[in-house]
Amino acid sequence: MKNTFNILATIILVLSLSATVCAEGWDVPASVKKKQNPYELTKRNISSGKKIFQTTCKSCHGDPGKGNMLPLQPPPTDLGSQNFLVQTDGEIFHKIRTGKGAMPTFEKTLSDESKWMVIAYLRSLDKMKREAVVTKAVVNPEVTDVKIDIDVDSEHKKLIAELTGLKKDGKRVGLEGIELSFLVKRAFGQLDISGEEAYTNEKGQLIVQFPTDLPGDREGQANLLVKITDEDNYGPIEEKRVVSIAVPTNPKNILSERAMWGTRANAPIWIIATYVLGVIGIWGVIFLILFQLFQLSKMRVKSK
Known part of the structure; x- marks a missing residue:
């Protein structure tokens, strides 16, 4: 009983600490919060930011404003929500760069320019600040x-x-x-x-x-x-x-080589050996069990 109580107390303590860690906010320096995106919100920058977002951020955060984030605990933030976009450019930049908890750091993965491009894309989705968007891009006719x-x-x-x-x-x-x-x-x-x-x-x-x-x-x-x-x-x-401007090459059929991705006939020798030995072992066990059952039936007949 005492052990059970200790185990429950430990679990409660761990969960409490986890909740405390999850509840902690981001520690963003005041000087960083004042930073502004040095890149204008042009159509080109927004398009570049969207491309980076789709390859880097979408897998966890989902589509901005759609609420289809990855089901994690704690859940990732919807980066298109107004609760997120009320932050300054500097705050968002800091969080992308440093990461926290399940959020990885992109300090070395993404260049500073790429981080600002993502922020430009997210700002373009901010309905409260839509008037601040600078649109210097060319406007094409309707076609x-x-x-x-x-x-x-x-x-x-x-x-x-x-x-x-x-x-x-x-x-x-x-x-x-x-x-x-x-x-x-x-x-x-x-x-x-x-x-x-x-x-x-x-x-x-x-x-x-x-x-x-x-x-x-x-x-x-x-x-x-x-x-x-x-x-x-x-x-x-x-x-x-x-x-027809590539370098002429006699391509190798990688499926014809003995490799993990090869066809059944070209599987690595060790995989074939393991499979064959496994099949022999399984059938060996089956025959052994059948033999033992046969022996038991003979012993039963003799005992009668």
Whole structure:
């Protein structure tokens, strides 16, 4: 009884301490709270911040304002809620940089510029401060039939994408200041070769240098996908094309090698040996049990 009481007391103490730790607020220095985002809330900065948010923050915090955070204890904060956005830029920056508890530190993972871009994106969602948003970005006309055309400069290994839309008067015009993603298909995903300033110019064009050392197939072909990074304005617009400017390579079929990701016939020897020995062992135990039961039945017959 005494041991039971001690165990319960220990559990209560641990839970109390955990609750105290969770209830502790962030210790943000006063000088840090006064910091302001040095980057203007332009469409370009907001788009960059959204891209970083989706790859770094969304997995735990969910979509801002949607309340679909990861079910942890304590639950992650909804970064689109007004309770969070009432904080200063400096406070949010400090929390991203230092982390606390289940919140990891991004001091070395993200550059300071990337942290400020995330804050710019979150500020763009702040309904209470919407008037403070600086909008210096180019305003494109209303268009339909938005599409991407791809051209290839084989001599200089450059990719030229042109984003255009159809105006009401039937004239096709270029869309300026739109971020595009240039993705090359690889064995286990897509390689982003867009670069840092992947925004269309006043003609709706964006020129990207194809990596000179990127391997392709035997004929130097590679599968290219160009799409609009932020789909909020025009939707999921993309264009695929096979380009012949990669380095000709005799590709190895990684599935033909003995590896963990190989086919059944090319599984590592130790896995095959373990499986075979396991099967033999299991059937051996089954036959042993059946043999023992047979022996017991014979002994029973003799005893009669």
